[in-house]
Amino acid sequence: MILTVTLNPSIDVSYPLDSLTIDGVNRISEVSKTPGGKGLNVSRVLQQLGGDLVTTGFIGGQFGDFIRHELDQINLKHDYQNIDGQTRTCIAILHDGGKQTEILESGPEISAQDSQAFKNKFADLAEQASTITMSGSLPKGLAKDYYNDLIKIGQDAGARVLLDTSGQTLTTAVNHPVKPYLIKPNEEEVKAITGSELDLADPESIKSALTDPSLDEIDWLVVSLGKDGAVAKVDDHFYQVTIPTVQAVNPVGSGDSTIAGFAKALDDGKPADEVLKTGMTCGVLNAMSSKTGDIDPDQFDEIYSQVEVEDL
Numbered sequence: 530m531i532l533t534v535t536l537n538p539s540i541d542v543s544y545p546l547d548s549l550t551i552d553g554v555n556r557i558s559e560v561s562k563t564p565g566g567k568g569l570n571v572s573r574v575l576q577q578l579g580g581d582l583v584t585t586g587f588i589g590g591q592f593g594d595f596i597r598h599e600l601d602q603i604n605l606k607h608d609y610q611n612i613d614g615q616t617r618t619c620i621a622i623l624h625d626g627g628k629q630t631e632i633l634e635s636g637p638e639i640s641a642q643d644s645q646a647f648k649n650k651f652a653d654l655a656e657q658a659s660t661i662t663m664s665g666s667l668p669k670g671l672a673k674d675y676y677n678d679l680i681k682i683g684q685d686a687g688a689r690v691l692l693d694t695s696g697q698t699l700t701t702a703v704n705h706p707v708k709p710y711l712i713k714p715n716e717e718e719v720k721a722i723t724g725s726e727l728d729l730a731d732p733e734s735i736k737s738a739l740t741d742p743s744l745d746e747i748d749w750l751v752v753s754l755g756k757d758g759a760v761a762k763v764d765d766h767f768y769q770v771t772i773p774t775v776q777a778v779n780p781v782g783s784g785d786s787t788i789a790g791f792a793k794a795l796d797d798g799k800p801a802d803e804v805l806k807t808g809m810t811c812g813v814l815n816a817m818s819s820k821t822g823d824i825d826p827d828q829f830d831e832i833y834s835q836v837e838v839e840d841l
Contacts, residue, residue: 532584532658534584534662536665536666541821542562546625549624549628567784568586568785569822572584575789583607587647592618593612596616597609610646610650612640614637614638620632636669639668644672655688658688660688660795662693663679663690664788673701677705680702711748712750713787716752722741723743750762757771758771768839771836772836779816779820786824791804806833
């Protein structure tokens with residue numbers, strides 16, 4: 530079983546407008562409301578891939594009830610920790626021919642009691658999991674190394690743990706003695722962690738950055754390069770991944786979809802090149818969809834055949 534973790538989920542609200550009027554009234558004729566958060570994007574794609582999964586995290590209030598209801602509607606298994614606070618809302622205003630303005634709530638503050646209660650729940654769920662994904666930001670109230678506490682619990686239960694977060698949360702997790710199995714930083718995050726620039730034209734520069742001592746003991750390092758694919762270090766082996774050029778409709782959630790592909794292929798025991806191809810295929814498919822955290826399984830084989838993995 531794959532366990533997906535979203536500690537700071539949201540209801541994602543999308544407002545399409547021909548143009549956005551500042552300091553005036555904007556009337557909306559249609560609105561989309563969906564359960565959001567990086568881990569829920571991972572969960573939806575895993576379900577589309579046929580994965581056996583459970584999703585967990587903190588939810589509360591009427592918006593938490595909405596998330597439960599929506600997941601029940603698509604038969605996506607969940608086991609959440611209830612909190613007294615209200616699950617956050619994140620608003621995206623799509624306007625003026627492709628522009629996107631976002632208003633993101635920070636989310637509820639997690640009490641010490643709920644923090645510990647979730648660790649207990651997570652430990653029970655981890656015993657049933659072979660692969661765990663953890664995605665997104667930490668809500669207020671949690672220790673900066675809370676992810677590392679969860680990673681330790683997951684590892685003690687025998688699961689591999691994939692961590693997809695950013696900024697200081699990622700740096701803290703990487704510099705901790707307890708390391709995740711896989712991370713997926715971008716170029717800027719690699720520089721922030723290691724202090725090294727990635728010269729993509731120079732394989733030795735890439736290898737030097739990815740063998741920085743701060744990244745020791747992380748089995749899988751996949752550096753996301755957007756439309757240029759990725760470079761990866763798997764144990765002591767280095768790879769260059771190229772992806773096909775497609776008409777991108779909505780790239781939001783492509784990184785989450787990539788994590789879903791990695792998790793499914795790793796859980797299925799696939800070799801490294803197939804894991805990389807599966808993850809990158811899912812990222813491309815998400816970019817081709819108008820929805821976030823969504824792929825068309827019928828197009829999987831076509832895109833998969835165009836993803837190339839080469840030794841670096």
